[in-house]
Amino acid sequence: MQHIGIIGVGEIGRAVVDGLSDGVENPPRVHLSPRGARAAAELAGRYANVGVCASNQEVADRSDLVIVAVRRPDAHDVLAGLRVDERTVVVSVVAGLSLADLRRAVGPGAPLVRAIPLPSVRERRCVTVTYPSHPAVDAFLARLGEALPVADEAAFNVMSALTGTLTTHYAFLATLATWAAGHGLAHEEAERYVRGLFGAAGRSLADESRSLHRLAADHETPNGLNERVRTTWFDPANAETLAKVLDAVLADLG
Structure with a gap:
């Protein structure tokens, strides 16, 4: 065309x-x-x-x-x-x-x-x-x-609901940079590191031979820093809240 x-x-x-x-x-x-x-x-x-x-x-x-x-x-x-x-x-x-x-x-x-x-x-x-x-x-x-x-259109609406999480991801990264700046780093330095950290993590998503759960497991060690943050902050209650928000968004799209 x-x-x-x-x-x-x-x-x-x-x-x-x-x-x-x-x-x-x-x-x-x-x-x-x-x-x-x-x-x-x-x-x-x-x-x-x-x-x-x-x-x-x-x-x-x-x-x-x-x-x-x-x-x-x-x-x-x-x-x-x-x-x-x-x-x-x-x-x-x-x-x-x-x-x-x-x-x-x-x-x-x-x-x-x-x-x-x-x-x-x-x-x-x-x-x-x-x-x-x-x-x-x-x-x-x-x-x-x-x-x-x-x-079908139902599947399309599920995909559409997923796109509603995009700015939440960016806000999460911004929160990390702000936290680091609050502990003495220059904000520009903190943001540059966060961008590099998650830019590299994003590139690993191209490896479709590993599921998302597998990628998460491969990036943490038992009792390590990543496992501590994941299990403490992103606990079952947090995951349930996210699912409820997505359900509400999906209902509006339907």
């Missing part, structure tokens, strides 16, 4: 544009909606393959694949009256917007896919969950990493 439209130029929209365009030979044409005008204008100024359309309808008319990347409360107003040709694939990255709701908004005809791209599409190394599987969408996402189609 050589014409990609993006309606909603927030963080994910910007990351997709970067991933499709930055340092890419023969990048696709990217048509941006006027929503997020400042960000859209900045991207159009940076990349020759990117342009800003006058309306969302113009985005749809010019594109083979349209990504809808707006907030859920705004989705109804954004999509109201939008006419999409049956040859154009609509990919919704709106959390909690079901396929049925999306179909009611855009009408019959156009193929619809839900997706969960993350900011790492910018580096073209994102595993993007999709439902339903669509060959054109899978090929498009291969430019940005890879697609991970799931069996």
Whole structure:
């Protein structure tokens, strides 16, 4: 697909544009909606393959694949009256917007896919969950990493709930750096070490021959520091609380 439209130029929209365009030979044409005008204008100024359309309808008319990347409360107003040709694939990255709701908004005809791209599409190394599987969408996402189609919308919502833990992870790391700074380290030094520590740990996730439980066990020794923190702080009550929060998020997504 050589014409990609993006309606909603927030963080994910910007990351997709970067991933499709930055340092890419023969990048696709990217048509941006006027929503997020400042960000859209900045991207159009940076990349020759990117342009800003006058309306969302113009985005749809010019594109083979349209990504809808707006907030859920705004989705109804954004999509109201939008006419999409049956040859154009609509990919919704709106959390909690079901396929049925999306179909009611855009009408019959156009193929619809839900997706969960993350900011790492910018580096073209994102595993993007999709439902339903669509060959054109899978090929498009291969430019940005890879697609991970799931069996049904219930499974998709579980994956979506998991993404709700991302900023908690970052906040956990920030808390570690703040704690270290409180014990005399320069904050910049503490943050640099935390980034290095967990950046290296993150790379170990590429080793799919070991389960996540196995990775945890391989990184601690009996009665060692890691085991002490894990068993004291992340105890069964803590794990149960996390599961309850995820259950609540999943219920909202359903």
